[in-house]
Amino acid sequence: MKKYLLFLLTISIINAQNGNKKNFEMPSIFSDNMVLQQKSFVPIWGKATPGSKIKVETGWKQKAITNVNKDGNWILKIKTPKAGGPYEMKIQTDDTTVIYKNIMIGEVWLCSGQSNMEMPLAGWPPRDTIFGAREEIKNATNPNIRFFTVTRAISTKPEFNCEGKWEESNPETASKFSATAYFFGKKLYDELKVPIGLIHSSWGGTPVEAWTGGKYISQVDDYKTIVEQLEKSKDEIIKLKEWLATKPIVDISTREEKWKNVDFKDSICSKIDFDDSKWKEMNLPTTWERTEVGNFDGVIWFRKKIEIPESWINKELKLELGPIDDIDATFVNGIKVGGYEEEGFWQEDRIYTIPSNIVNNKELLIAVRVIDNQGGGGIWGAKEKMKIYPKDSSEFISLSGLWKYLPVAEYSGGKYYVFDVISEEYYQRPKLSVDLSAYTPTTLYNAMIAPLIPYRIKGVIWYQGESNTGNPELYKTLFPLMIKNWRDDWKQGNFPFYYVQIAPYNYGEQTQSQKLREAQLKTLKVPKTGMVVTLDIGNPENIHPGNKKDVGVRLALWALAKDYNKKFFYSGPIYKSMKILNDKIELSFDYADGGLIIKERNGNNNFLIAGKDKVFKKAEVKVKGKKLIVYNPEIKNPVAVRYCWDNTSEATLFNKAAGLPASSFRTDNWDE
16 A cells, blocks of 8 residues: 655666666665765665676775576675765666765664654654754754655565665754654764764554564464465555555645645535535544544544534634644634644644634534544544533533544555545445554564665664553563564674663553563663663653653663773663562662662652552662662561552662663562
8 A cells, every 4th residue: 555666766877778777776775875884794786687787886996796686686795994985886787877976984773663763853843842953953964974764654565665865964854854863873973973874764653563574473473364464465455555546646745834725625524514414423532543444544524513502692602622633624614713734733632712703503513624644543632622612601512422524535655645525435445354554563664674674784773662552561572573573684693772761651540651661671681782761851741752862862872882882871770689688678780880879759769669468658768889778667578669660750760870760660570
């Protein structure tokens, strides 16, 4: 549905003898401005006519020759020197010459994950912003830092190519690039003074299983049949793709005001006399992913007719709908009364005023066009937030419950495929027997990781986990499995893999995100991994904390210390062991450099202690050098300690030398 097999358009093609280049293709990861890993043998690969010869010649005086295989694929390796540049590289076949320009040799890192990695340096205003972004963007010009962003895509099989190109860092490119990755790369450059190449491939709201290949994910009982199901559905998927290809297209990327007044030929849906009798119904509030619509990115109209008391007629009314994910335009009796027509307002409550002249009879038609381009979509807040009432009045009518709905456009690859409203064309959309989306196991690995392999990298930084908080126990298997998958497929051995532990956030009572953090903590047992703790720089009321600079810098500290022999403290305290001392518990830690320090928050140290009854109570804590003494006078025979063991508790334990926070932990393994 969202496959990309794109020819590279940014390179110079010269000396073509017959002008027929359809048999020659290079992956987009090779382009002008690219960064190649220094002092290594870097793979170069592509497609060409079977049996033809490929010659590669570089500006750093290296040459290589190979023949194209019977299947049209070829690959060879070129030795790179120490960091430097710019250089050129020439690739020749029998009828085509490709020259890549402005190549730098340096350090290359892959940066991947979900929304906290995806979040750009410019942020997603107004709510999701990056601290200090304006100044950082203004000073972002640095031709020695290069970006490659993989365009979002999904696929049911590993793809040869993806969409993207290498760009130099400047205010325009940096503002759109991953903030976490940018700060990571900037810190590396400041310390190493060599070119830095950052490959960014992430998608907000996605689970780790979507980033894992079929061979590996099928080893997990929960996903044993997924590859087989996708294979059986391939004809259905092709049929859907072909059906969508016949629809009119609205290309959002070409619009100056991206989302404002977009014309999907759907304005009739706001009219009071429009016939919606055949539309299906949805019980609001909810995200439409929880309904039969499923994982659908696009545009849906919602309509509801209500009858108001006669005493309300000719009065100014207030309309509340709660938050809408992502973008809305809201109408009453065909008149627009409000809307948030730009990104970043998905958590903002919609509260609109209905002028008195619109309220001219007892029947009102409320129509809302909702545009969603990633993750959950819809009118999704609390029931109590959906209501209509006269201004300065305590009486109201609830708007929760059944609404008519009709999807009118589907979003895929930066474009909207538009469905006819009058014929309710969406209901003719070919059905799939498998859920195919960015949340489907393997789809992101296939489309957004496989095309990068085997481009030589130094290592990976990763920020993901929020979308797996529903099953943290399974994450203990899935996350190390994905790391193994990538390392095996790259065939570079155990390259460094540094990741960010999810920050405190109010997920609600049904979610215990501390267990997901525990799963991430346990992943440190995987060789050559490192974990950044963010318990001190999160925002319990916002899943997208604004302090991405410290996140990126802390990731860089791991790399600088472990991979570049720089003397940095790179980790906060990690719980190691406990010892019961009469009515107290002594805790020992790794990475307790310079000793430990407790910084209480609002009078709390966020430590709990329990006896054999498993009842946890607030604990007193005393620092003893690199150890902690934990106790509660009411508990005479303590057996277990927990620290920051809930969704929202923030860091109070740090090491003195680096000032880095400890991970949340528990000394017990009791079920809760």
